[in-house]
Amino acid sequence: VSRSRPANRSRRxxxxxxxxxxxxxxxxxxxxxxxxxxxxxxxxxxxARVSHGAPAHHFRNKSGLLTAFAVQGYDRLADTIQxxxxxxxxxxxxxxxxAMGRGYARFAVDNPEHFRVMFPGDAIDQQDPAYIAAxxxxxxxxxxxxxxxxxxxxxxxxxxxxxxxAWSIVxxxxxxxxxxxxxxxxxxxxxxxxxxxxxxxxxxSVMKTRA
Amino acid sequence: VSRSRPANRSRRxxxxxxxxxxxxxxxxxxxxxxxxxxxxxxxxxxxARVSHGAPAHHFRNKSGLLTAFAVQGYDRLADTIQxxxxxxxxxxxxxxxxAMGRGYARFAVDNPEHFRVMFPGDAIDQQDPAYIAAxxxxxxxxxxxxxxxxxxxxxxxxxxxxxxxAWSIVxxxxxxxxxxxxxxxxxxxxxxxxxxxxxxxxxxSVMKTRA
DNA sequence: TGTACATCAGTGAACGCGCGTTCACTGATGTAC
DNA sequence: TGTACATCAGTGAACGCGCGTTCACTGATGTAC
Numbered sequence: 001v002s003r004s005r006p007a008n009r010s011r012r013x014x015x016x017x018x019x020x021x022x023x024x025x026x027x028x029x030x031x032x033x034x035x036x037x038x039x040x041x042x043x044x045x046x047x048a049r050v051s052h053g054a055p056a057h058h059f060r061n062k063s064g065l066l067t068a069f070a071v072q073g074y075d076r077l078a079d080t081i082q083x084x085x086x087x088x089x090x091x092x093x094x095x096x097x098x099a100m101g102r103g104y105a106r107f108a109v110d111n112p113e114h115f116r117v118m119f120p121g122d123a124i125d126q127q128d129p130a131y132i133a134a135x136x137x138x139x140x141x142x143x144x145x146x147x148x149x150x151x152x153x154x155x156x157x158x159x160x161x162x163x164x165x166a167w168s169i170v171x172x173x174x175x176x177x178x179x180x181x182x183x184x185x186x187x188x189x190x191x192x193x194x195x196x197x198x199x200x201x202x203x204x205s206v207m208k209t210r211a
Numbered sequence: 212v213s214r215s216r217p218a219n220r221s222r223r224x225x226x227x228x229x230x231x232x233x234x235x236x237x238x239x240x241x242x243x244x245x246x247x248x249x250x251x252x253x254x255x256x257x258x259a260r261v262s263h264g265a266p267a268h269h270f271r272n273k274s275g276l277l278t279a280f281a282v283q284g285y286d287r288l289a290d291t292i293q294x295x296x297x298x299x300x301x302x303x304x305x306x307x308x309x310a311m312g313r314g315y316a317r318f319a320v321d322n323p324e325h326f327r328v329m330f331p332g333d334a335i336d337q338q339d340p341a342y343i344a345a346x347x348x349x350x351x352x353x354x355x356x357x358x359x360x361x362x363x364x365x366x367x368x369x370x371x372x373x374x375x376x377a378w379s380i381v382x383x384x385x386x387x388x389x390x391x392x393x394x395x396x397x398x399x400x401x402x403x404x405x406x407x408x409x410x411x412x413x414x415x416s417v418m419k420t421r422a
Numbered sequence: 423t424g425t426a427c428a429t430c431a432g433t434g435a436a437c438g439c440g441c442g443t444t445c446a447c448t449g450a451t452g453t454a455c
Numbered sequence: 456t457g458t459a460c461a462t463c464a465g466t467g468a469a470c471g472c473g474c475g476t477t478c479a480c481t482g483a484t485g486t487a488c
Binding site for chain 3: 014015016019050051052053054057058
C-alpha cells in the first residue's frame with residue numbers, strides 16, 4: 001500500500017499493492033458462483049480490475065494460479081481443524097478425533113470453493129512443494145492422534161485403517177453435502193447437526209472399548 | 212446396423228447405426244484420459260468419426276450429453292451393487308451392507324470417468340427425470356437395508372444416520388482413492404484390500420450387537 | 423535532501439486456437455399403397 | 456415387386472466468443488551514493 005496515497009482514493013494507483021491475494025480471492029468467488037470450470041485468468045483479472053497480463057507476474061500460468069488457491073485451502077483447513085480442537089478443549093483421543101472430523105467438515109461447508117479445487121485436483125500441480133507441505137500439515141495430526149489412541153489403548157484395529165476410515169467418512173460426508181445429496185436424501189438442513197451425529201457415531205463405534 | 216452392408220466394411224455408411232452409445236463411450240474415454248474439463252462436443256464427435264453437428268440429433272446440447280453420461284453411470288452403479296450382493300450370497304443386513312459398500316467402491320474404481328461426472332455434477336442437469344430415476348435406483352436399496360437392519364435388531368442408532376454414515380465412508384474412500392490420496396498416505400496399492408477392511412470395520416462397529 | 427538508476431508491477435495489443443450452437447442441405451431408411 | 460414420399464440422421468459452413476500466452480512498453484518504487 002502506497003505511502004503517498006492521494007486524498008482522492010478513487011484515483012487508482014498504477015501498482016495494486018496486494019494483487020496476489022486479491023486474485024486468489026477472486027478465484028474463490030468465481031468458483032462459488034459458477035464452478036471450477038469457469039475460472040479463467042482473464043475473468044479473474046477483470047474482477048480484480050487489472051489487465052489480463054498482470055496475473056502472470058504472480059503466477060506462472062493458470063495451473064499455478066489454481067495450485068496456489070489449493071495451497072491456501074490446505075492452510076485454512078489445517079487452521080480450522082486446529083481451532084476446532086482448541087475450541088472444544090478436546091484432549092482425549094476420542095474427543096480430538098471427533099473435533100478433527102467436525103473441523104474438516106466445517107471447513108468444507110464454509111469453503112466449498114477451496115474444497116472443490118483441493119480434491120479432485122485435475123487442474124493443479126501436485127508436485128508443487130508448497131502444495132505438498134500444506135497437504136502434510138493436514139494429514140499429520142490425524143496420524144498422530146490415531147497413533148496416540150492406539151498407544152493409550154483406545155483402538156482394537158490397525159491405526160492406519162482407522163485413520164483412513166475416519167478421513168473417508170468425513171470427506172465423503174462433506175462431498176455429498178456439497179453436491180446436495182445428503183440434503184436431498186435425508187431432508188437434513190443443518191450441516192453441523194448431521195456432521196456431529198456422524199462423527200460421534202463413528203468415533204463411538206471405533207473407540208468403544210479401552211483396553 | 213444396415214441390412215445391405217457392402218462386403219467392403221471400410222466403406223462408411225452415411226448412417227452410423229449406434230451413434231448415441233458410441234458418443235457416450237467416447238465421453239468416458241476423454242474423461243479418463245484428460246479429465247472432465249476437456250470434454251467437448253467437437254472432440255467427442257471427432258473420436259466417433261462424425262461431424263460435430265451430429266451429436267445434436269441425440270443430445271440437445273453439451274449439458275444433455277453429460278447428463279446422459281451420468282445417467283448411464285447411475286445405472287451401472289446400481290447394477291454393480293446388486294451383482295456384488297448376489298456374488299457374495301449376502302443375506303443378513305451386515306453382509307448385505309458390506310457387499311453394497313464394496314460394490315459402490317468397486318464401481319468407482321472401475322469407472323472413475325462416470326464417478327467423477329456423477330458426483331460434483333457441476334455440468335449436469337439434476338432436474339432431468341432420467342437422472343432422478345437412475346439416482347433413486349442406487350439410494351433406495353441402502354435405505355431398505357438399514358431399515359431392515361433396524362427391524363431385525365441390528366442397530367443401536369437411527370437408521371437414516373447409519374445410512375448417511377455408510378454412504379459417506381464408502382463415498383469418501385472412493386473419492387480419496389481416485390484422487391490418489393489414500394495411496395500416497397498409506398502406501399496401499401490394492402483398492403480391494405483397503406475397501407474390504409474399511410467396510411468391515413464400519414459394519415462391524417455399527418452393527419456389533421444384536422438386540 | 424537530492425539525484426541516478428535498477429528493479430518491480432501492471433498495460434494493452436497481438437497471436438492463434440477450439441469451442442457451442444445454428445441451419446440449410448442431403449443421403450439413407452422405412453412405410454403406405 | 457415397385458414407386459412415391461415422409462422422416463430420420465448426419466454434413467459442413469458459418470457465426471461470434473473467450474481463452475492462454477507472449478511481449479515490448481511504461482509508470483512507480485526503492486536504493487545507493
